[in-house]
Amino acid sequence: MAKLVALSLGWGVQSFTLAAMDALRACECEVCQRWSLRDFPRLDAAIHADTTWEREATYTFAWAMSPWLRERNVALYTVSDAKQAARVVEQSDPPFFTLAPQGTGSPSAPAEPGNSNVFMPAYSLDESGRRLTARKRKGQLKRQCTGRWKIDPIRRMLRAMMRERKIKRVRGAVEQWLGISMDELERSKDSDVQYIYHRYPLLELGMSRADCKTWLRAHNLPIPPKSRCKFCPYQDRNSWRRQRAMGGQDWAVAVQVDAAIRDKRPPHPLFVHRGRLPLEQAVEIIPLVALPPEESDDEDFSEGAACDSGYCFM
Numbered sequence: 001m002a003k004l005v006a007l008s009l010g011w012g013v014q015s016f017t018l019a020a021m022d023a024l025r026a027c028e029c030e031v032c033q034r035w036s037l038r039d040f041p042r043l044d045a046a047i048h049a050d051t052t053w054e055r056e057a058t059y060t061f062a063w064a065m066s067p068w069l070r071e072r073n074v075a076l077y078t079v080s081d082a083k084q085a086a087r088v089v090e091q092s093d094p095p096f097f098t099l100a101p102q103g104t105g106s107p108s109a110p111a112e113p114g115n116s117n118v119f120m121p122a123y124s125l126d127e128s129g130r131r132l133t134a135r136k137r138k139g140q141l142k143r144q145c146t147g148r149w150k151i152d153p154i155r156r157m158l159r160a161m162m163r164e165r166k167i168k169r170v171r172g173a174v175e176q177w178l179g180i181s182m183d184e185l186e187r188s189k190d191s192d193v194q195y196i197y198h199r200y201p202l203l204e205l206g207m208s209r210a211d212c213k214t215w216l217r218a219h220n221l222p223i224p225p226k227s228r229c230k231f232c233p234y235q236d237r238n239s240w241r242r243q244r245a246m247g248g249q250d251w252a253v254a255v256q257v258d259a260a261i262r263d264k265r266p267p268h269p270l271f272v273h274r275g276r277l278p279l280e281q282a283v284e285i286i287p288l289v290a291l292p293p294e295e296s297d298d299e300d301f302s303e304g305a306a307c308d309s310g311y312c313f314m
């Protein structure tokens with residue numbers, strides 16, 4: 001039996017639903033008769049790995065809903081990749097967020113001057129301007145961002161909690177909940193370390209993303225925006241168009257990061273847009289009202305591993 005139960009909280013629809021279900025596990029309403037966590041252990045922690053590059057809407061949502069969760073005894077923690085090898089942020093009120101300036105505290109920031117590391121799955125061209133097709137990557141860098149910015153910081157936090165509680169790092173010592181829903185079944189996968197056991201409560205309850213929204217609405221809770229980095233290369237055309245139409249910091253930072261990674265892997269130029277063009281050329285200007293709702297956006301996790309078991313876009 002696991003000694004520590006922790007949720008990876010991305011502040012998207014699925015993971016927020018799990019946090020809220022943990023908060024309201026005593027509820028006996030009609031919807032909770034169908035979907036409830038009453039047969040699951042109580043969470044010891046809900047841990048958000050803050051890339052520092054989340055969209056503004058996600059930070060706003062997290063700030064708004066953190067007190068609601070904490071008032072209902074959900075222990076929230078936010079961790080971040082940082083120069084201090086194990087930056088583990090204690091529970092604080094309000095919870096810690098690395099909001100601004102963008103990328104501070106993140107040595108693996110995608111566009112730091114002098115940092116040639118590009119951890120996001122950026123697209124590239126060969127010397128003659130063609131897509132790179134060698135190494136089966138089809139002109140796209142290997143995705144390392146999820147591991148560096150999300151999985152590693154969460155694991156550092158889990159190990160710190162285990163040390164504090166004198167929990168031995170034995171097989172299955174940690175039960176880690178991930179917010180994968182029925183419509184994303186293929187994204188679930190086992191943990192690659194023995195001491196962590198991945199659990200998918202939404203799959204066990206047979207809940208889809210739409211069911212999560214039904215549950216949230218039934219409890220008068222807001223629906224979170226999709227959670228992802230401002231410059232995530234996995235976005236589809238309409239998602240980019242919407243980001244451009246909305247403008248503000250999300251678009252400005254994406255354009256900035258796109259330009260900053262261009263020459264990080266000479267001689268191959270890098271881009272955040274799959275069209276392999278500078279972002280402002282690649283994304284058409286379409287009025288927001290002419291675009292379909294955000295919910296219909298598609299993310300491309302064609303590498304097969306998704307963003308590692310629900311850490312991104314959840």
Ligand code: SF4
Nearest residue numbers: 145146228229232312
């Ligand atoms: S949202 Fe995209 S860029 Fe951000 S960590 Fe996940 S895959 Fe990487």
